[in-house]
Amino acid sequence: RFTTVTGVSGSGKSSLVREVLLRATRQELGLVNEQSPGTYAGLQGVSSLRRAIEIDQSPIGRTPRSVPATYIGIWNLVRKLLAGTPEARARGYGPSRFSFNVEEGRCPGCKGRGFIHVEMAFLPDVDLPCETCNGLRFTPETLEVRWQGLNAGELLDLEIAEAVEVFAPLKAVRQPLELLMELGLGYLHLGQPSNTLSGGEAQRIKLVSELATGLNTGPTLYVMDEPTTGLHRDDVDRLLGVLQKLVDRGDTLVVIEHHPDVMLAADWVLDLGPEGGAQGGRLIAKGSPETIAKRKRSHTGKVLRLELGA
Numbered sequence: 499r500f501t502t503v504t505g506v507s508g509s510g511k512s513s514l515v516r517e518v519l520l521r522a523t524r525q526e527l528g529l530v531n532e533q534s535p536g537t538y539a540g541l542q543g544v545s546s547l548r549r550a551i552e553i554d555q556s557p558i559g560r561t562p563r564s565v566p567a568t569y570i571g572i573w574n575l576v577r578k579l580l581a582g583t584p585e586a587r588a589r590g591y592g593p594s595r596f597s598f599n600v601e602e603g604r605c606p607g608c609k610g611r612g613f614i615h616v617e618m619a620f621l622p623d624v625d626l627p628c629e630t631c632n633g634l635r636f637t638p639e640t641l642e643v644r645w646q647g648l649n650a651g652e653l654l655d656l657e658i659a660e661a662v663e664v665f666a667p668l669k670a671v672r673q674p675l676e677l678l679m680e681l682g683l684g685y686l687h688l689g690q691p692s693n694t695l696s697g698g699e700a701q702r703i704k705l706v707s708e709l710a711t712g713l714n715t716g717p718t719l720y721v722m723d724e725p726t727t728g729l730h731r732d733d734v735d736r737l738l739g740v741l742q743k744l745v746d747r748g749d750t751l752v753v754i755e756h757h758p759d760v761m762l763a764a765d766w767v768l769d770l771g772p773e774g775g776a777q778g779g780r781l782i783a784k785g786s787p788e789t790i791a792k793r794k795r796s797h798t799g800k801v802l803r804l805e806l807g808a
Contacts, residue, residue: 500741500751502764504790504798505782508774511754512723516552519752520721523550547750548716553704554723555697562611562691563598566683567654570674570707572665573688576653579645579668586643595640596650603640603650605631612651612689635689654689661688674710681706681740682733698728705740718749726757738763758805761798762787769798 503511513536521535526544558569567573577593580586586595595603598610607630608614617623627633634641634651641649646664648656656664658678665671678684681702692700701722708720726734734757742763745751753760761767767790769783783793791802 499765500745500763501753501766501768502761503752503754503768503770504756504761505770505778506774506797509770509772509778510780511770513779514768514770515721515752515754516723520550520552520719523547523719546717547719550719550721552721552723553701553708553725555701555727557692558695558700558703559692562613562693564692565654565689566658566678566686566703567688569692569703570678571711572671572674575668575671576645577650580643580650583643583645589639589643591640591643596636596643598635603636605635605637607631608635610635611691613691651689654687656688657684658686658688659684674706677706677709677740678703680736682736696728698725701725702737702740705744709740709743718744720744720749720751721753722751723754724756725753726755726760731759734759758801761790761802762805767798769793769796771795771797 518536577596580596581593598604604610608628612633612635613625662675793799
């Protein structure tokens with residue numbers, strides 16, 4: 499099911515969901531926690547879960563070599579395609595030749611990053627395209643191998659919208675790319691460095707990774723904190739469509755959110771309050787969005803009444 503936790507700022511949403519529910523569930527499942535959960539009286543229903551994770555807006559990797567194509571797991575498949583070409587087989591190139599994390603095939607000038615980081619004395623640091631590989635990440639010999647007329651560097655430079663067409667016959671590659679398209683990320687490049695992605699972009703890429711690679715991991719509790727921040731209303735609708743895919747396959751979704759569209763899409767709403775700080779921390783309403791809309795003391799209820807025209 500899809501549960502939304504609502505309430506004014508300071509009403510205790512993050513404390514309940516992230517500091518208690520998520521950590522307590524992970525503890526009960528024997529998973530590693532960075533911090534101990536907050537105090538709680540009891541926890542029920544955990545036995546039906548296999549995992550509990552937060553999909554947040556932190557970067558998808560710590561180095562510029564972490565890119566969308568590697569994070570969602572399709573670059574391994576593309577490397578095998580390149581290694582399977584007649585040219586690669588004749589040269590004895592395996593899939594590792596097309597990894598920008600392995601020295602044998604990557605550009606020695608930029609070490610597979612595609613750019614050189616230049617520290618400036620009195621100005622912000624800049625990243626300049628690598629003059630050795632012209633930003634293509636690999637050695638000239640590696641770039642001579644082509645699949646569908648494109649070498650490894652050119653494939654990484656494809657926008658996701660372009661890549662969907664290029665990889666159309668390959669379902670395992672095409673499907674994750676189509677999910678990124680559904681989330682409005684068709685403008686990103688397959689090889690776009692992680693440090694150039696916004697928090698919202700990184701969060702949506704993580705969602706796609708879960709949908710693309712998490713099918714055999716078992717029922718999961720997913721926690722998210724205001725995933726609609728900075729999104730246009732059309733993008734919110736796209737996000738909700740992808741979130742529903744998680745629920746449809748049997749996962750549990752608990753989202754802290756203020757956006758009316760998200761609240762209306764939820765199966766269940768928990769409204770905390772009635773105010774923030776010392777006046778918060780209490781459950782003041784629970785139920786379907788229609789039920790919350792009838793609660794006179796709830797600020798969330800007022801918003802939902804307007805949305806529902808009640």
